[in-house]
Amino acid sequence: MTGRRPKNQPEGGQAPVVQRIRLRYAKRGPMRFTSHRDFARAFERAILRAGVPIAYSQGFTPHPKVSYASAAPTGVASEAEYLEIGLRDRVDPGELARALDAALSPGLDVLDAVEAVGGSLADRIDASAWRVELPGVTAKAARQAVDVFLAAAEVPVERLTKQGRRTLDARGPVVRLDAPQPADVTPSEVGGVPCAILDLVVRQVTPSVRPDDILSGLLVAADLELPVPPRATRIAQGALTAQGELVDPLAADRDPAVIGAPLS
Amino acid sequence: MSEASVAPASARAGQTVWPQLEQLLPKVSKPIQYVGGELGAVVKDWDAATVRWALSYPDAYEVGLPNQGVQILYEVLNEQPDVLAERTYAVWPDLEALMREHGVPQFTVDAHRPVRAFDLFGISFATELGYTNMLTMLSLAGIPLDSSERDESHPIVIAGGHAAFNPEPIADFIDAAVLGDGEEAVLEITAIVREWKAEGCPGGRDELLLRLARTESVYVPRFYDVDYLPDGRIQRVLPNRADVPFRVNKRTTMDLDAWPYPKKPLVPLAETVHERYAVEIFRGCTRGCRFCQAGMITRPVRERSITTIGEMVKEGLEFSGFGEVGLLSLSSADHSEIGDICSGLADQYEGSNVSLSLPSTRVDAFNIDLAQELSRNGRRTGLTFAPEGGSERIRKVINKMVSEEDLIRTVVTAYTNGWRQVKLYFMCGLPTETDEDVLQIARLAQEVIKAGRAATGSKDIRCTVSIGGFVPKPHTPFQWAAMASPETIDNRLKLLKQAINSDRSLGRAIGYRYHDGQPSLVEGLLSRGDRRVGAVIRRVWEGGGRFDGWSEHFSYDRWMTAANEALAPGVDVAWFTTRERDENEVLPWDHLDSGLDKEWLWQDWQESLSEYEQPDCRWTPCFDCGVCPSMDTEIQIGPTGKKLLPITPVNAGLKVPS
Structure with a gap:
């Protein structure tokens, strides 16, 4: 024993x-x-x-x-x-x-x-990049709404959580929000229906701000109505660089030298 | 071959509705349940199939998906090269409203095809409370609710499952019903549909139904007329067509080793009520509990052999990745080799974190030995004992042979073996039951706690008393019995609660769970109803009745209001439920043959009233229930003498696809 x-x-x-x-x-x-x-x-x-x-x-x-x-x-x-x-x-x-x-x-x-090799995943993730398709919304309408949203200092939105209705600021954690012109991207247009695209980088905060909160914000701040449910995709997660880029959280494990190194 | 006459819209018939559905899913709760894509799901080429089945369990996905019956038939049918089977479940009211608003029809989860486009729509009813959901599915599918209004372009709607042993209340809505085991029946029906289509669908829908009816094991309600006596009772039920049998037989799959399904169990992405690989270790039961419809209508006992069970468990776990195995049957501890099965599986899965469970209703120490064996892995499953009746007298009435000493000794053995909590299951509202019979439950529970405390020297033991409302069912000795009224049941449940808590020290150690009497009464109406009850079901559904098996959706008032409006005076809810029938009454299901001899059932009912106990025919002589001779079947039990061999770890290590 x-x-x-x-x-x-x-x-x-x-x-x-x-x-x-x-x-x-x-x-x-x-x-x-x-x-x-x-x-x-x-x-x-x-x-x-x-x-x-x-x-x-x-x-x-x-x-x-x-x-x-x-x-x-x-x-x-x-x-x-x-x-x-x-x-x-x-x-x-x-x-x-x-x-x-x-x-x-x-x-x-x-x-x-x-x-x-060490560290924790959570420590290497502080922001997410999302792409949101907005079927039925023109790129022009999306751009205008984005401009109004970005110009605001704060965009309070409501969300229904398990604890009830709560208000959070959708503007604060947004690092980047673009509505690129159709020339910039390949819009997934179906049968001539326009489809705007939003590129979005949002910092992880508590409570978290998610793509649907940003869309609520675009509605609240700039009256952007969505005729059809949007389709959001998380493109990347990682640590945010000064330039607003995201660093692959697995990079440090792949090459231990990267740990703690400045992010390129 | 002319297939066009079956489904005029065949060009677009099997086309997916996913693009439309996808738009709705972000707006509903738990959307994953409508997505399909489970492991074990099969999507076949629509045009390459000759016979196409939509299969359903008429409840929410989380309840319907684990259903063994649907999973077995799904796999059996899809193994046929020219047959396609997909699954559909009841959608929750939030999606139903959106589907109606946007014109999205009832769809299958496999390839999201409209149910309307299939040749056959099979619905498995484990409980009558799914009837309203069937109407929702038909309506969303664009299939007329009345079978008489359907034409060649509509699927043949077939009911199965235990409730199909009296399908009369839904006779207007279904085209056919199959009694008993489905494995062989679905293939026989498929063959008839295949041939009829190959011949160019001669005679249309009517001819197809006639061909099904001529098998003598598919019941087609429209080929039978029901006449009533002036007092409301049934005078007779007679075929209205030549060539249609007077009585329709149940199906029995005899060799379970030849049908080792499910081999590839469906593994849901959504959370469901049972997350385990379930193996049916035998079918049928001859314990003879008089309230138990399942035990009566699934005779004779047919065991699956220990070796087939072992193989199914191994392959089912490897395929599914489930962490739990359930060894299912109506009384699993009764398998002739259950000891070897349990110890063999416990050896094989020792140290694997796979947990094994054995639901059993037996009340004896053997049950505990088996549970000990299965919990060697470290995971201890709960122990449930089902004395069913509180007093020795009522247990004789229901033929649940267990004495009070046995029960107390058994539960105490569980406590001394380390179980701190056991569950005791009882029924309320049994024939001849008095308040005193129910109050005995409290005394029994208190005795159990007292004896348990004495034996363990600990106060840290508990039991939970769980009470279900008794519903008399067709094809049982209690099919003639009067049901207790909800008021009687609720009053007895209240008295029982007071009695349990009369001793505070003991009462603290006794949990108490029960259901109100009202839903049972509706179940009683649907169980023993006849064709006149169909109008009630329709009215309830039209008034918004959905998901009647869910207390948050069930409305007793809606059922009673509908019954008052739809039933004739004198032939009301009480007439169908709390009225005792006499020997000569023609029962709505008399023309449906479960194999049980009606005279034997009556005799067993009389013996119940004189508190005579009937032993099990597996261990004592045949008591002439009638099933084996009339169905040409026999009891099939072991022992085979074989053992489960240790699994050689050939599959150890990562399974990397090549």
Whole structure:
């Protein structure tokens, strides 16, 4: 006997974590309607299907070691979601990504995997870039609304949360908001219907400000009405540089020299 | 081949409605339930299929998706090269309103095709409370509610599931009903539709229904006329066509090892009520609990062998990634090799964090041994015992053979083996029941706690008493019984609560859960109703009735108002529910053959009243319920003597696609 088990702990215990891997994944097409909880359940099953040597927490109801960076809202697609898993055996990150991708439904796609060398994912993410398509809105109308929005010092909007109705400032955390002319981008026009596009970089704040809050802000500040539900996609997450660019949060793991280095 | 006459709009028939639906989803709650894309889902080429089925469990996705019946038929049908099967569920009122506003029809979740475009629309009714949801689905699909108004362009609407053993209340709305096991029945129906289409759909819809009816195992209500006596009782039910059988037989799948489904269980993205891989370890039950329709209509007992169960669990877990396995049946501890199954699976999955569960209603120590075995992995599942009746007397009436000493000893064994909480399940409103019978539940629970405290020396033990309202069901010995009124039930439940709390020390350790009597009464109306009840269902639905199985949507007043308007005086809700029937009354389901001999059922009803207990025919001689000879079936049980071998870890390591 090397010591007493803590009270109320089952015998045996779980194998320790020997490797941490960080993944970037996408939520695409119809799968954008998964909530964070939906994704988490699907991911835990994919771990089992793919034969991933996942580590578990201790206790009577052991949980797989998975931790998520802030998740895109239900209904919003993403090309840049992040999570970290703890493993009880070492694996090749590339093979892990392929095995998990095959085990998840199409549209929930694993894009990248790197072994974590330290730090925390959360510390490397302080802003998100989004692209929002606005079917039925002309680029000109979108531009005008954006100009009015950006000129305001504050744009208070209301959101229904579980705690009830609360007001937050949609303008403050916006680092960048563009409505590029159609020449700049390829608008996804369907049958001659105009479709404006918004490019958006928003700082992570609490409570979070999401693309639908910005759209509420465009309505409140500039009367921008949306005839059809918009389609938002998170394009990137990362640390914000002085130039307003986002640094890939996995870069520091891929090349440890980058840790703490100035962001280019 | 002329397929055009089946579906005139066939050019666009199977076209997806996803682009329209997608616009609505951001505005509804839990949109993922309408998206499909689950593991195990199958999307086939519409034009390459000859026979196309839409399958439904008529409740919300979160309840409907785990339904085993639909999953099994979905897989069985899709394994046929020229058959396509997709699933559709009841949409919540928020989406229903948007679909009506924007003209989006009832759709399948697999490829988002309009239900209207399919050849067959199969609906599995585990409970009668899904009837209003069926009407919503038909209406959203653009299928006339009245089967008589449908033409060749509409799907054949077929009801299945346990409620289909009396489909009379929905006779106006369905084209056909299938009684019993579906695996072989759906293939037989498919073959008939395939042939009829290949011949160019001769005789139209009528001819197709006639061909189905001639199998003698598909019930087509329109081919039967019901005559009534002046007092409202049924005089007779007779075929109105030549070649249509007087009685329709239930289907029985005999060799469960030959039908090891689901092999590829559906793994939802949305949260559902059961998140596990479920294996049916046997079908049927001969314990003979007189209230239990499932036990009566699924006879005889047919076991799946230990080796097939082992393979299904292994493959089902590998395919799905589920972390839990449920070993299901009507009384799982009764499998002839359940001990070896449990210890074998516990060995195989030791250290894997896979949890195993065994729902069982048995009240004996063996149940605890099995639960101990299954919880070796560290995860301890809950223990539920179902004495069903509070007094020894009422347990004889319902044929639930367990003595008070047995019950107390069993629960105490659970406590001394480390369970701190057990659940006890009872019913209220049973035939011949008095207030005293129900009050015995309180005494029993208090005795259990007292004995448990004495045996463990701890006050840290609890039990939860859970009460369900009894509903007399067709094809059971209680099909003649009077139902208790909601007032009687609610009063007994109130007295029981007072009795439980009469001793504060003991009462603190006893949890109490129950349902009000009102929903049971509506279930009773629908269970034993006849064709006249269809008008009530329609009126409730027209008045907004949806999701009647959900307390937040169920409205007793809406049902009672509709019944007052739609039923004739004298033949009212009370007539259908709280009235006792006599031996000679023609029951609405007498022309539907579950295999049970009506004379035997009556005799068992009489024996119930004299408190005579009927032992199980698996271990004592046959008691002539009639099923085996009339259905040409027999009990199929082990033991096979085989064991589950350790799983060799060939699959260890990452499964990287090549």
